[in-house]
Amino acid sequence: MMRLTINGTGHQVPAEPRESLAHVLRDRLGLTATRLGCAQGSCGACNVLVDGSPVRACLLPASLAEGEDITTLEGLRDDAAMAALREAFQAEHALQCGYCTAGMLLAARDLILRGRAHDAAQVRAGLAGQLCRCTGYDGIVAAVQRAARTLSR
Ligand code: FES
Ligand code: FES
Structure with a gap:
């Protein structure tokens, strides 16, 4: 049994020690905003925040996340930066199938909060x-810049 704190709520989860955090979130807790793409650390679809920083949840054994503060996209519904990003992604047509979008939003939010979204080159990097x-x-690049401008007003 693992004890995980997710979106501010404590959970006792019957998971195997080596099960990835992405699998635990999706398959045991039903938090399906976290996507699994490559499951090898390459695509970023599975990003979550661990103590505020983006982490690839497909690579992190859930047991190592015990005692950490885990945030998924579901936990950022009332977040101002995420609200600006949602609006900007819609305005700039920054998604099609949407499979990458949850991970992209979490990475973009982190860029904006670190002041690293002022121009297109910075966002692309x-x-x-x-x-x-x-x-x-x-x-996507236009949307992240738009959200950054909105939040700096
Ligand atoms: S699913 Fe691709 S990096 Fe985790
Ligand atoms: S993979 Fe990015 S919108 Fe489809």
Whole structure:
């Protein structure tokens, strides 16, 4: 049994020690905003926040997340930066199938909060580890800059 704190709530989860955090979130707790793409640490679809920083949940054994503060996209419904990003992604047509979007939003939010989203080059460099098979990235880069501008007003 593991004890995990997710989106501010404690959970006792019957999981195997080596089960990934991504699997535990999706399959044992039903928190399916966290996506599994490559399951090898390459695509970023599975990003969650661990103590506020983006982490690849497919690579992290859930047992190592015990005692940490885990946040998934579901836990950021009332977050101002996420609200600005949601609006900007819609305005800039920054998603198509949406499979990459949860991970992309978490990575983009982190860039914005660290002040690393002022121009397109900065955003592209910051999101280099996030793969999208649909959009060609232009809309995503524009959306992140739009959200950053909104939040700096
Ligand atoms: S599913 Fe974790 S990085 Fe691709
Ligand atoms: S919108 Fe389809 S993978 Fe990014």
